[in-house]
Amino acid sequence: MTTPRLIATASQTVGPFFHVGPGGTDALGRMASASAPGDHISLRIRVLDGEGAAVPDALIELWQADAEGRYSLTPSLPVEPPPLFSGFGRLGTDADGWCQFDTVRPGAIAGSGQAPHVNVCLMARGLQRHLYTRIYFDGDAGLEADPVLSLVEAERRATLIARESSPSAWELVIRLQGDGETVFLDL
C-alpha cells in the first residue's frame, strides 16, 4: 500500500516581469571564476518561437558538472566567498533572444555512460511549465553512445548539440516549436 501523496503545487508561467526578481542580475551568468580548473568556454544560447522570432523574455537556467564531471552533491547555500565553479547559471534572454554564460566545459560523469552535457531549464512568458532540455558538445567522442541521445530520433539529436562558432565559444539555438523544434525532456 502506498500512502496518499500530496498534490504537487501546479506550475504557473514565469510571466514577462521576472527581471524584477530572479532574472534581475547578470551575476549568475558567470558560473566559473578565472581560476576554476578546466576548459573555459562561453556558451551562447538563443531562444526562438514557432514563427522563428526571437524570444526576448525567456529565463534560462543551466545546471552542470564541473570539468572533472562532478556535481555538487548537496544543495549549495549562498556563501561568501563564492566557489570557483558554481555549477548553476541563470540569465534572461536579451532583445534578440540571446544570453551568454561563462563556464567551463563539463566533464563526463564517471560511470554514467553519458557524454558531458549541461542541463537546461527554460522558462518564458507563454509557457505555463518550464521546459527541460540538454546541451551536448559537437565532436565529443561520447555522443554516439550517450543513452539519453539514444532515446531521441536520430534526425532530432542535433537540436541538443552546441557548435563551436570560434575557439572556446559555443552556441546553441533552442527552437520552442515548429521546424527544427528542440527536443524537450520529461524528468
Added chain:
Amino acid sequence: MHRRPEEIGSQPPLRYPPYKSNLWRAPSQALVTIPERLRDLAVPVYGYLPIVDTDNDLTRQHAGEPLGERIIVSGRVLDEDGRPVPNTLVELWQCNAAGRYRHARDTHPAPIDPNFGGAGRTITDAEGRYEFTTIKPGAYPWGNHPNAWRPAHIHFSLFGQSLASRLVTQMYFPSDPLCAYDPMFQSVADPRAQQRLVSSFDLDLTRPDWALGYRFDIVLRGRHSTPFEGRV
C-alpha cells in the same frame, strides 16, 4: 493504472490556447521521457548570491515604506510525501499595491511606488518554513483578451532538492472573483490543485496592529516523482 499529473489536471498542459502567448511558444512535439536512472538528480540547486536580512521583508528595502496593505506570507515547503524541504531557496516577485511592476516593459498606467521593488528571497528552515513581509499586490489588466485582468498574485520560484523539483508558480488570494476568468489559474483543471495555488487567510500569522497573514504551503515534486510510477 497510474496517471500522470497532467492527465488528471493537477499541472497545466503545455499547450493551452486560452493563454494567447502560448500559441507560438509551446512545443508541438511530445516530450522525451528520461528514465529515472538517467536523470541527473544530484545537481547543485542554486547559485551563490548572499542573502541579506531585508531580503524577506519587501517593506524595508527602500528609504520609505511602500503604499498598500502590509501582509505576511508564510508557509511550509513540502515534498509529495509531506516531508519538509529544508534549506532551499524561495524567491518571490510581484507588482505593487496599484498593480504595477517596477519593470520597463510594464506599461499599465498605474503609479510606480518608489519604495517598492517587489522582489524577495529567503531560505527555508529545518521544518521547511519560510516567511515574507510584503504588501498585497493589486490586480492589473493585460492584453490576453478584451477586458482581461490578472487576479492579485505573487510569483514564487523554488528549487527543492533536485532538477525535477524545480518549480515556478503563482500564489493567489482567497475568494478573488478574478480567478474564475483568469486563463493562467484556469489552466489547472483539477479543483484540488487550483486550491493549492490559493493562499488562506490565517489569523495566527497576522501581526496585531501591523500586518495581515496569509498561509501558502508549497508541495514540490520529489526525487521519485509521480509521473514515473507504475511505468514499464
